[in-house]
Amino acid sequence: MQTQVVQAKPSTNAFSDFIQFWQDIRAIAGPYWYPTKPGERAFSDVIRAWGMLILLILLIFALVAATTYNSFIHRYLIDVIIQEKDYSKFTYTISFYAVGLVLITLLVGFTKFIRKQISLDWYQWLDNHILNKYLNNRAYYKINFKADIDNPDQRLSQEIEPITSSAISFSATLLEKALEMVTFLIVVWSISQQIAVALLIYTIIGNFIAVYLNQELIKINQAELESKADYSYCLTHVRNHAESIAFFQGEKQELNIIQRRFSILIKNIKEKINWERNQAIFNRGYRATIEFLTLLVLAPLFIRGDIDFGQIGQATTACYFFAGALEELIAEFGVSGGFSSYVQRLSDFSDALEAVAKQPENVGTIKTIEENYFAFENVTLQTPNYEQVIVENLSLTVQPGEGLLIVGPSGRGKSSMLRAIAGLWNAGTGRLVRPPLKEVLFLPQRPYIILGTLREQLLYPKTNRQLTDAELKEVLQQVNLQNLLSRVESFETEVPWENILSLGEQQRLAFARLLVTNPRFTILDEATSALDLKNEGNLYQQLQETKTTFISVGHRESLFNYHQWVLELSQDSSWQLMTVQDYRNQKTIVTTPSTNPQIKIDDSSQDKSLIQAEISTVEGLSHKEMNELTYYSITTIRSKANKGEPITNRDGIIYRYDKDSKVLKWVRV
Template structure:
């Protein structure tokens, strides 16, 4: 039986609770207590200002000069405290929200990067995780604190001003309660679910458009070579159209909400005057007391009309909670059960390995057994789509669906080179030592490695190894692959996995780099289509599709094993 969907409060607590019970709980609760103290002081000062406003008005109506100037002095004293308290409260609130955002973003990043969740999460249909971490977390912490504090402030305001209002008019209090309850019920019934749904889709549509624009920027050169501007424009236009269509629906819903909110708030200005008119006109109530009652009425109505006044922001907030809740659950979920067993050893040893495509029963490799001794080499070949890269993913632990066992050296002794290297915008040094953050070699050793891959010129001129560039745009495909080889030489792993890592290199460079790895005694696993690569490997694994395979020694040797 499927579990019932979580309520909005449960989804909120899933995301928010760790901050209040985790390692920052002491600081979080103490700072919140300080904010509440500031809010209490601000509320009490607001009551005093409202009282003095009434006193000031009554003194003017009575033409009593001493009483008027006494009220002015009292109001100035109140303002002297109210202004710094107000400013300090909002400064502290924003600082608190910023700390919460820092903590919660780090928590999401930890989960996102843990156990390669960033790789697997795409298959779970969670769109735009980057936007959820960068934008939705920021909105969540800021809005959560905002709504929590205005809720507490409204309760304080309700208690403080209700006493004032009750002392002036019981009838006004009764009318206020009925008016506020009617408005709240109507706003929830008419605008609640549609606005939340529309805001949820607006967040998704805007993120899709931004992601597509980012893809154009990242692949500008390829698009320019293809002349693909028309296709890209079409794709961008589709996403823009979807965002604008949803925005149009939001505008219509917001128009109806604005009509309701404006009518509700404007009528509230008339209500106190109508209810108290008989007492003022009959001389039973001073004009200043009527002004004081109107101020108290507005304050209490604002407190009990919290949902009505903030309905648009609340609907956007709830939509953002849904997106963060889905991602939080995905990051906290246990990783999928691995059908392929893994073990550590000194060499690559594969036993009865069957690899299946994720989410399907399609077999890519079936019952593969082989051992690559230390310093040995294996070339994987086959037609496009037969499962070569999938086999590498299974060896590296990225794909777990299937059966059998893979034993290989520890992860820090395994290095992977893809066909298109990943290059950051940063220093040349950071490219060489990636993924490490601190270099294990001195500058002289790094420069010597650049010599080996014929890229010494990159370190010449201003900056040297600390020269900063957008290397992906600056370097050609062959230079990028040679820089990736330089990384491999810097880390000196025991096992290197190369997926078409020399496809952009000329034969001379390819031969020199492979021979360099063989001299170091590095175990090599390669995927390649060029026939010349076979000469650098002792055995060749040919994948034939449908799970079938053949393992041979160098092309001039006889077949060792077959998986036909």
């Protein structure tokens, strides 16, 4: 979908932002950790998730305890080396110290493993949860009408995993470093209360500064996410519309668009680099100050003999771990800036999916009834935003085996009628009767080409059907695609079909699906617009032979040959339904005998039956109007007019130029 410039949510103050953040967290994490809806999540899965979380907490406690224990062993080891100089005590003590190091190493490894396993399990569930919302009740389609939700594909593919990994990482780090800071603060307190009090005050001040700096990072990360999404989308847009861009030779314009969005991305990245520079200076300076103050206080105490060397080593180590824990904690606050941006975007996306999937209240909707035929009963159809009426008080019935052709000016809602049948649009009033959608096959103007093999293309949407290669070859022959197999190795070949098949070939491939599926009901939205009249006629004749009931949208007059009824939509939301023959009679131009029946026509270029046709002289088309209806240039049209040669327009209608001085127009034969 087209990306939109998304304005950040209005911020009132830090407290309200914090409350909103936790509400978003609860909305995302609640269904996984605290499922309340029946069937939302299996009880065994919830127990497993909580079991792993409790195991992670126990491992963190064990890690901090082992680290603290080893600090005391290290202190005693230093005393043995410096003061007692007892080798037997040294070997005995260092063996305990080595065991402590091994234990710490194992605990670090298992802690990281459990953290990543929890985040992976959560990510897998959350992705499926959001994806089910996305595909439920056609929310993936309806979300395109919400301008404030940009790049849903990126939100699904790139912005869910960072939420789970960051949430577990931040929570585990917060617990681990908070325990380390408290533990080592107690250790330092036992050695020097002055340093302990200074560390405590320093920690409080540092955290306030970190939280303040983090507010700016949240804005930077939000802008970076949106600029990355916009940049990625414009590259995808070029790939999807490569042929159109090549026809227009629009490479320079596309490059300007890409560079403009890339420059915005670079600007946001530079802002983040500058912020990270300041954060690095702050973190390193914060830690260095702690180490400096520790030595400044402890050195005089050792010189006066108030503490021994082992206590200096333990206090220094404790302050080092304290400073390191505080630095990591501040760094995690910085990472949480990106985390909060992801949370906000996913929460907005999830809320929007739920909103579009719900049936709107206090508005008129078309009631749908499932029967074995199509019918509109006093249906007034409106656009999804209820701003425009497409058709008013429509009543008609299409019996099984019949064909209905919907015609009318461009933009008058012909395709919207099909959207109503499919249940995509239901704004309005009245009652729609239709078969179950599983019995209806839709053929749009631009067929949907899936990512799969040639066999899957032909069998879609029922890819579990079993057809032999010979049967599939026969189907390709029926739709004049027999040469397709010569371009690929087999029916199991998977290539980018949208790139190697022309639009006409794609439309014939869609008809092949129809012949394979053999549905009872078919909807065609200009499904043969890219085909010549011969191929169109071949496909519609085969469609008629299947005895299916079908509704078509189209402009070509040739389509009248394959339908029994015509529904014409008008500009003023009115409509008229009549048989094809009545519609033709109504639209046929009144004919009168020509005042000059002696018309010289080259028999080699026109069938003799055309010479005997009665020609309309009531109204006609100019050279310019014929140019718009055909593939000929004005020069060629003038030449044919002088020679008396007929012209067939794009819809297969034949015109000839009447040279009568009272006419001098191209008139329909």
